[in-house]
Structure formats: C-alpha cells, structure tokens
Amino acid sequence: MTTSLEKPDVRPVPEGHVRLTIDGEEVDAPKGELIIRSCERLGIIIPRFCDHPLLAPAGACRQCLVEVEMGGRPMPKPQASCTMTVADGMVVKTQHSSPVAQKAQEGVMELLLINHPLDCPICDKGGECPLQNQAMSTGRTDSRFVDEKRTFPKPLAISTQVLLDRERCVLCQRCTRFSEQIAGDPFIDLLERGALQQIGVAQDKPFQSYFSGNTIQICPVGALTSAAYRFRSRPFDLVSTPSVCEHCACGSAMRTDTRRGVVLRRLAGNDPEVNEEWIPDKSRFAFRYLTSAGRITRPMVRGSDGALTETSWTDALRVAAEGLLAAREGGIGVLAGGRLTVEDAYAYAKFARLAAGTNDIDSRARPHSAEELDFLGAHVVGNGPERLSYTRLEAAPAVLCVALEPEEEAPVVFLRLRKAAQKRRQKVFHLGQWTTPAVLRTAVELGSTEPAARDGLIRAVPGAEAAVLTELADVAPHVVEALTGGGVILVGERAAEVPGLFTAAARLAERTGAVIGWVPRRAGERGAVEAGALPTLLPGGRPVADAAARAEVEQAWGLPAGTLPATPGRSTAEMLAAAAAGELAALVVGGVDPFDLPDPAVALEALRNVGFLVSLELHTSAVTELADVVLPVAPDAQRSGSYLNWEGRRVRFGPALDASGVLPDCRVLDTLAVEMDVDLFTQTPAAAANELERLGRHVGVAPPAPSVDPAEPLRPRFFGQAVLATWRQLLDESSLAVDEPALAGTARPAQLRCNPATAQRLGLVAGAPGTVRTERGTITLPVVFADLPDGVVWLPANSPGSQVRGTLGVGHGDLVGVSA
C-alpha cells in the first residue's frame, strides 16, 4: 500500500516525435521537421524568402533567423529556421519573444533592401510582394544606407516569356532551385561573385523550359516577371477565381485572375493531390484564345449565296434542326472532339442516341483504333483515383511509359515522375525512340544522366513497340523485374497508332501485376469515355452491345424499351469515310480540327461531301468554313463544368468571367434537340452532371479485353526511305495557344532527328536542312542527331513548319522518303 506521490502524468511524446519549446510553448513535432514548419503549425510566421515547402532547404536569404537553445546552452548566433530541424529539448525563440532574433531579422532585411530599388509603383509584384509585406511587418522603419544602389540594365529577357530585373533580386535562389529540383532544366543559375552575384542564363542558351512560369510565381520579389502580364494590372483590381486547366488531361488546379471581363493572367492553384503548386507554361499563358480575332460569338447560317451570315439563335437552331431531321433517315454522325467537359460529352452522347438515333458518335479526334475501344472499355472506364492516382504513381517503385512522352503530352505527370525518380529513386522506363529530355530528367541520378538514361529507354522502331512489349522479358528483363510488384504502366493515346500495343501493354500489366493507366493528351478524352461519347460505350461505361445495359439507360432516360440503337456505332475514321463516300447525310462536329485526324484529306473531303454539317465551335476553323450552321459555344472561362483527368478524378470549375451571352455545348445541344422534338434535359452543366451521376456505373460483365496481335513493323525498302516517328511537342501550333507569341518563343525548335549512321546513309548533315517527303508533300527542317534506331527519323507532329498529318498525310510508323 503506497500512496502515489508521483508527479501528475506527463503527456508522453508520440512515437517519431520530439518535444521542443517555441516561444515558451511546448510543442511535439515529427522528427526531421524544419523549425519554420513547426512554427507555422503554431501560427507563428517567421519571415522568409528562400524557403518553399516543395523545394529543398537552402538557407540562402537568412531572413528566417531565430534564437535557438540546445540542451540549455544557447547557440552562439541566431540560426536559420528554414534549414534547422527540430530536436528534443530544443528551445526556439522567434522574433516575437527574442530581441536577438528580431534584431537579426531587421538587420538582414535592411541588407536585402540596400540594393533593392524603390520601384514598387511600377513593379508587377507590388501589392502581392513578400518582400514588401515582410519589410513592413519585420523590417526597420528606415535604412542607414546612404550610398548609391547597385543597378543593372533592366529588364533582361531570359526567354521570350520571362523577364529578369536583376536589381530587384534578393538571391533567394528559388528559381534556380525550382529549375534544378522540380523541372530539371537548369538553364537559369547564379553568376558572378560577391556584390555582383546575380541570376542569369548562359549566353547561347535562353531559359527554355516548359515550366518557367512557375519561377515567376514563386519569385518572392518582382525580379522575375512575365512578358505577357508585365504592367497589365495591379493585384488589387484583379478578381480571382479557382479554375482548372483545359489544355491537358492532368487536371491541374489553377487560379484565373480577371479584370473587367478580361482574363489577365492565370496562376497555378494548390492541389497537393494533383499538380502540387506547379503548372506548365501552356496552362499558365495560353489563354489569349478567349479574345482572339477568330472567336465566334454569333450563330451563323450558310445562305443561298453560299456565304455564312450571322443570324439569331432561333433562326440558326431552326435551320440546324430542320437539316438534321431531314438527314436522320440517311444517318447522322457526331464527332465530339476531345476537349469537352464531362457534362458536354454526356450531352453529345445523349444527343447522338436520342436526337440522331444512332451510336455513330466518337470523341477521338486523333488516330484511333478498335483495339483502343476495347482497351478503354476493359481497363479505363469506371476507374478513379482510388486505383491509380498521382500519389500511387509517385509511390510506385517503377513506371513504364508506353507511347507517352510525359513532358510533352502530360507535363504534370512528368513532374511527378521526376519527383519520384529524384526522391524515391523510382525507376522510370520509356518505350520510345530516342533519349528525349524527359528520359534524361526522369533518370534516377541527376548529373550522371547518360548510363542511367540509357537504362531507362527501351528503344523500338516505330510500329514495333507492341512486339517489344510482348517480348519484354527477353529484351529488357530488368524492366519486367522492376515492374513486378507495384509497378505502373502508363499508356498514351498514341498507342492507338501501333496495332497490338494496347493489348501488349495490358498483357504485360497482367503478367507483372502492374497497374495500367491511360494518359490521353486532351482534357476531355477521359470524361468522354465515362460519358459515353464513344461508338461502343453508353454513359457509365455500359457496352452498347449489352441489352441489360441498354435497358438501364432506357429506363433512366424514360424511353420505351428497345428504343436505343443496338448496333455499335462507327468510329471517327469510319464516319468520315462514309461521309466522304456520300453514305452519311449529316455530321454534327464539336471542336474538331480536321488536321488532327488520321487522314486530313479524307476528313476535309467528308466535310465537303456530307449533305448537312453543323459545327459547334469557339473559333473559325476548317470545319466552320464548310459548315451549314455554326453555333458558338462558351469557353471554359465563361461557364461552369468539370473534367475527368487521366486518373479519373473529377475536377470542377466555375465561370471566371461573366457568362451572359454565351452558352455551353450542353445547353446548345439541348435546345437543338428540343427543336428536333427531343428532350435531353442538359440545359445546364449541373443538370447534365446530376443525370450522369444518377445513371451510375456499369455493373455486370466487363467488356472483353483487347486482343490484337502485334503487326509486323514497316521496314525501309528502298534507298532514301525511313520509318517516321512522331509526336506532338507541348508548345506547338495547337489552336488554343493562338495569339501568344511570348509563349511560342519558348517552344522547342522543330527539328528533324535521326542517328548519325542513318544520316550518313540518307545524306543528311547535322545542322543542315533535311527533307521528309511523301506523295502529298514535304517537310524541311534542320537535322539534329539523336540516338534513334537505324532507319528511323523523328519529326514533331504539329510544330511550325512541321504539320506531319496535314502536310505528309502519314503518321507514326509509316514510311517516308528522306533526303538532304
């Protein structure tokens, strides 16, 4: 019997944590946490410039000095809280409780401001500037510096898009660290020494990066500004709206800043699950299409004189409905395009089935295949981020990219892969043709890129990718080994250009237990699969051929049993071929560029030959030039809606600008259908989304997996022939990147690539122009050597001077003639 005389219970320190005191308050912090983060959690804000939660600690600006006491002994000098990790028994005194820390911070601020110009009134950062704010909150009220400030000529254009004012720079190195650690293109770096130390670029190499805009956003002073936004407005007259990127299938969160009905800039949003805080430059800068001269704002009808004339909505919809009703007997095809929101894709899907009475609907405005439809039905539809997400992708020990050039086609995926390769030593393999910058930058070891990159690239002749994947265990056993147990296979949309590649990738995933993900290029592709804008799938992934699935949809849509067309529809290419042959009476085309299609010549002929052509478009295009009725639709900035990104994650956005006077596709189709005496009930995106949600997902027999044998790749047969490899670059002639010369200036140059042996055989010289020709046309570009397989040349698919499909009429894996 002893009475407890022990002290009252002391709360135990949780596992993996340490206990320290910050400003007199006892805190438990996870081991390895930086002092500055622990303080943030307590609501104590320490001023800082170089510290960024997504960049490695640098301790470059010294603004975050605090007083630290370890084991009862104060450290001799104030310590940088952004580089020091917490420890047990540490006592931290910030500027709030320590005169020493406060004096140190004020001193650092005074030093930083010595050479900082007082041009806040004309600086773009003024009003949202961490330096301005922190100078007010923790700086001295006056400066003791009386001499002349150091000046530099300004601004220095380090690329066409990014301008550098060196005198404003406080050398925090956020930009150089971002370029090195996140994007992996360290063109920007510290130059000179001492007082003359400055940020700069190598003279012959501009700051050419797909992610350079992020450095502008994270610059804590106004040293880096964007050419497009320079002097356009001040932070206080902007209205910010959260938005979502419409350029790629990554689903990046963004912020759109508008003033008086004009979008002035777009910034990266913060979605840790998706894009963290980074977006590619295309997302950031390519928004001038909203105000480009080609925007269509009024409905147009082709008159008897053959010219398009503006008319009222009532008239245009009446003409369109009459034309479509007359054509219904002869067949209506719906080409929906890959840039639709989920709601619009659903409206198109419903319009095709109810108003047009057909399954002839396809959202794939790009090379496609029947194998792809099987793949989408079996491996893609219905899957969400719970199966494969960015987080899962980052955690995977190994990733194989098939027919996907992540930096060019899914930049945010590329950033994740690079992060995983850097931080988790993830092995990233690329099934491709040459060691692209993405291959180099996702190699495990930064610096010693060469051997690691060669390890990461599985080289295949275009067209032989499927065969290589099938025999991967023999060709590259280390890849199969790495993928086994938690690996991820990412398949790009270009896999449709290689017969058997989807099958091979799916089978490889089955063999290795890897998770397979489909990463299309356009924002609307994934949503269109889910919404049923495909010839073989109804909304919710229900196969058209499945009677029970059709009955479910009929019931949900309030239709009599057996009303829905039971035969699977035709694909884009089949519809266009039928229209060209006069077997299709009408086409409804939404946002499709004929030059993206597998054969632009056939597409244009089809558009010319088809009896009646309705076009829903933002801008004048090759389709609107031929259309009988043109109906304008609302751009994303003026509407609400949502996309499904490649993970299957729903990312919603609201209107950033006044939405009056413009109608989203789903509303236009709804009204058009009403004119045709059919109700779609998709008046608003919200109504369409609710209905799609109520429909739910397909339960029942999954459609069969794709099963196509790899085809024999084409081999050069004659002298002067080569196999063409091609894909799109991120910044190219895409129609949503119009009117943005500063952005276009940062694009990678269009170059013809081949290996030195092939060049010698074909008579090509590095640096000199080389010509690729087919019977349709020629493309001439400067030749650059790369490690392609023998007998293969590579061209960018849609860059200035290199529109492969439009000019040559061929694609990836086709034979072309090459000469000097």
Added chain:
Amino acid sequence: MFDFFKGFGVTFSTMFKKVVTEEYPEDFPPAAPRYHGRHQLNRHPDGLEKCVGCELCAWACPADAIYVEGGDNTEEARYSPGERYGAIYQINYLRCIGCGLCIEACPTRSLTMTNFYELADDNRQDLIFTKEQLLAPLLPGMEQPPHPMRLGDDEQDYYVQGPTLARRSDVADAVGEQVR
C-alpha cells in the same frame, strides 16, 4: 414698433459693409490656393508624361473614382521616361469626393489638383474624364508624346534633376498646376 427699426437697422448697416455675394456666372473668382478642384496629369519639362500607370491613385481612392491601366513604353512610342506609362487614365467626377488621397499616393507627383471647380454636366458620360482631358496643356518647349527622352538617358535623370529643371528659367514650368 421697436422691432421695425431694429430690422431696418440691420439692412441699413449692411449697406456700408463689404459685399460677400459672389457674382458667380458673370464673375469667376479664383478658389483658395489649395482648393481641391479638378485633377491634372502633369508633364516633364519636355512634354513626356509623369504618370507611370502605377494605379496607386486608384488604390488610394476611397470612392473608386479612378481607373488606370498601365502600358509598356517602347523605343518607338515613348510616353513617359522609364518602362511604364499610364495607357488608360480615367477619373469619374460623379464619384470623386475631392478628398485628395490620390494626390498623396502619387509617387511621381504626376497627379495634382487644380483650382478648377466647374464640374457639372447634364449627362454621366461627359463626367468621366479621360487621359486626354486630364493631361496638363503643353507649355512652350514641351512636345506632344510619344517622343524620345530629351532631358537625359534614363528616367533617373528626369527624377533626380527634376527640381533643378523646374527652377531653370529656360525650361517651361514643369508643374503648371494652375489651369487658369
């Protein structure tokens, strides 16, 4: 009876006092020197605009009466020394309360107030003054922008030498705050 004389006494005595009535439309008396009248956008002695389009006046305005958009000076078309100028400048006198906070905010002393007070009209549109209306008149020696910098190589020369130039007799009155 007494009230009668008292009342007329006031009238009578007033006849010998100084008249305070302003004969306003016929006569146009000047306001007090520091009266907050219509704004003016001043010029440098060579005619370049002082406004850099920084919008601090718009920021300071409690009535949201000022709208500014900045613009880029180019070598071909220069409106002000330095990189930036005010491309659009509007003051809405239906909103302006004449508080003068904009004047205090202006970092280049481009925006000042004149003594001009006849700010009435019969429609709203005409009371939104644009940059052309607000800019100070060109005095002798000034040149209508756009034109290159005449008084130095960069904007520093304009700002640093500004007071000296203003005192020199051969250069036009730089501020020219008095419209009339």
